[in-house]
Amino acid sequence: MNKFYISSIVVLINILLGLTACTSYTKSEKDGAAKTLVWPKASESTLNMSLGIFPDPSSLEQVKSGLTKHQLYYLLGRPHYSEGFVYVREWNYLFHFHTPGQGENDVTTCQFKVLFDKKSTAQTFYWKAVNPKSGVCPPGGKPESKPIMRAQKFTLNTDALFEFNKAGLKDLSVKGQEELDIFIKQLHELKELNTIIILGHTDFLGSEVYNLLLSQERANSIKHYLIIKGVHPDKIKAIGIGEQQPVKQCSPSLERNKLIACLQPNRRVEIEVNGYGIVN
Template sequence: MRATFKGVAALSLALALAGCGNYSHEVAKDGRSAGQLAWPSPTNMPSMHKGGTFPNLDNLRQVRSGLDKHQIAELIGYPHFEEGVWGVREWNYVFNFRKPGNDEVTVCQYKILFDKDKLARSFYWMPEACSALAEEPRPEPAPIAAAPAPSPQNITLSADALFAFDSAGLTDGGKEAVTNLGAKLREHIAQTQSIRVTGYTDRLGSDAYNQQLSERRARAVMEALVSDGVPRTKIVAEGLGEKDPIKDCPDGPRKELVTCLAPNRRVEIRVD
């Protein structure tokens, strides 16, 4: 009788340790699915886990496929239900989440299925929306800084390369230079607000003559740009005569002085 009692007691203990076993039905050997997922009722939790726990989110985010039960327990603890010891291929938890700045608590159930070797293979949430609460928060996108306004572009063309001496008519080389400039301006014409063409002369000759010559040369460049497709509405032409010289040359033989003052004879184009 005593031996029989011991045998019955051992069997009863084994059944108690086995407990409920798997809640879900037909858990696959590879642990990646089940014929039917079943969720234990939170009201059936042992008193020690009553109400669930607030998980350490950093640890919860480290739970992944391939961890054994000991590693899972190190991260998020042992399951919250009496699922038994032997043959158990799933663990169930009840986790509580609180959003930053919000006292409201969201209660979620979490399930892990293990393969035949007791390695974690698949993970489930109820409701499924709870999975978002455990995800790594995405960093806020950096604000897109407004692009700085492009600085004005200044282009200087030598008047000696554009015009014959003492003339406001463009030479063949001058026409080619302005045509190349017009092509570049048209590439960015949508972003261009204004184009100012300014003519300059050297100090040789009278102020009145130099003023007129600088204006005529500026208009000649403007008209050539318009002919090449640059909108007239965006171009302004002006002449400043001998103002704002780039180079100062001492008086001397005229030929040498004309050569020295060449940088002052120019047409400047400012693109805003």
């Protein structure tokens, strides 16, 4: 067995170990959140990344919640520490930024942490200043360590929100207004609010065109209600989906009352909030 063959085997073993290592610094919840952050020592970065990298700013701007590990790998490269690639819930990076007049030799060094949910989807992102310790990470951002963005989805039953077959703002039921007021209270408690996407859905009863219009009108009404309650209109987008994305399948042969009851989960409004400090 020649030296080249042995070296190839060693390299392959090291790659496999790097992919499947299960080192974890921070204990994250199944949704990718964490109550306490634990950082690796900046000097302990591995895999020939001991000096870190200068990330591409345009790639860093594309990092957001919902990315898969492969998508994140494409943007930022492999993680710089020994936590691995496949089965782990955390990646850590060591980044340098050119900051004229700041840092060491006009360079600021930061650690960047990504936490994944149980489906290995990136959910929360954190920064930590390394050199100088009082530095701002990322440069131009806020000095505290916090998530860049976290998405959370709320699903509301339209049967409870609106009167039957109605969609206008005046058709919101008392119970529906109460549900929305609770949701809006949570929005106002956010430390930072980026975007709100409202998706209206219907069941398949009625024509496809009618259902699309109904879902759009209901989404618009909820958008207007949020605006009335103080949410900035530029942060809200309302979209009607109609009957195209059912979450439950029901046989059309069912007795009508039973069919309507069966289809209830499909008559819904989904609100996706992207922000920081979301209150459950």
